Amino acid sequence: MDISKRPQTFERQKGFSNTVRTEQVSTRPATYYLSGAKIKRFKMLEESSEPGWLSEEVKTGTTIIAIEFDGGVVLGSDSRVSAGETVVNRVMNKLSLLHDKIYCALSGSAADAQTIAEMVNYQLDVHSIEVGEDPQVRSAATLVKNISYKYKEELSAHLIVAGWDKRGGGQVYVTLNGLLSRQPFAVGGSGSAYVYGFVDAEYRKAMSKEDCQQFVVNTLSLAMSRDGSSGGVAYLVTIDEKGAEEKCILGNELPTFYDQ
């Protein structure tokens, strides 16, 4: 192993030592393995009497899901934005527009996610003027991935990019931490942990548009009822050849399951 290469990897590992890591861990998004309970344990070390929203970072601890069907995609998200234990916005739409037929779903730190979405929106506009036609979903996902990977130490946001283009039809891309992977469907956010079992069991290939919408709404409803950081209303966006259709489903209109 080249000695000159060592300091780089060592510095990376240093980030995982005890003292520095705890700080990093507490600002990472609660996507796959970090639960609300762990964040609380770190905060209890310095008990303060001021409300959480004054000192806590604003996160979209959330549930987001995107699924492709023949001819388009359906994206869904909840609407809760939390700063520590306080809900600072209960009606935020986490599905942001990147282009006419490409949307992305935000999760993790609210500021980071919104900034990435705005930057990619601008870059896509320039790109689509340069090539003279609508951008591909893969291009949008690559732009998001580039930002996520280059600034992966500073940022803590996870975006799911989904849309329709004439070359590939409906596509869903995950860009967690700087990877780029196309999947038939994807879930993300802190609430996604509770519905992995449900989506594994219920997903079938070749579902129709209405089936996909129902699947997304059911999944969001289950995750919102179990995850403390997800809640409010459910936003749905259906994208196909004709365009994007946004829909909002209020809390009392969501499907209910056992114990609700």
Added chain:
Amino acid sequence: MVGVEDLVHFRYYVSSKTINKLIQVHDRIFCCIAGSLADAQAVTKAAKFQISFHSIQMESPPLVKAAASVLKELCYNNKEELQAGFITAGWDRKKGPQVYTVALGGMLLSQPFTIGGSGSTYIYGYADAKYKPDMSKEECLQFATNALALAMGRDNVSGGVAHLVVITEEGVEHIVIPGDKLPKFHDE
């Protein structure tokens, strides 16, 4: 499930793939253990002794609630040292079949059904969606098998073999399903 704190230690070592986490504490009362295996085994050993002593004193089989309470007392009084959660389930003459959950700090709760352990977070959605009250024995077995299969597919510290125990007035039936015979789902 081998419980390892993943903050400081990154060592995941699977020490056994065929451990049975269903412990019989009395003829018709079983206990599912989760968390630190050493703690759980120590607690159930002490509980088993206390419950059999209690049943001799009362001259009748113990109530499921009594067994769950014994576990709860042990968990609550030693909450600083212990890190184990239990699900106590069984049948008794007074209330029939019951399920109790004893959480980490010593909370005791009676529920129609419950899930626990590290893999349970992934199947909350599935369990909420699929559970219906008053299912038959076959439907319950199918529900439990599916839920276990889904959780084992997603949780990296759950896996191996699935153990199922059916407790009725007549007796106890133990079913073992090896990993390759579990139902398969879409695994993207």
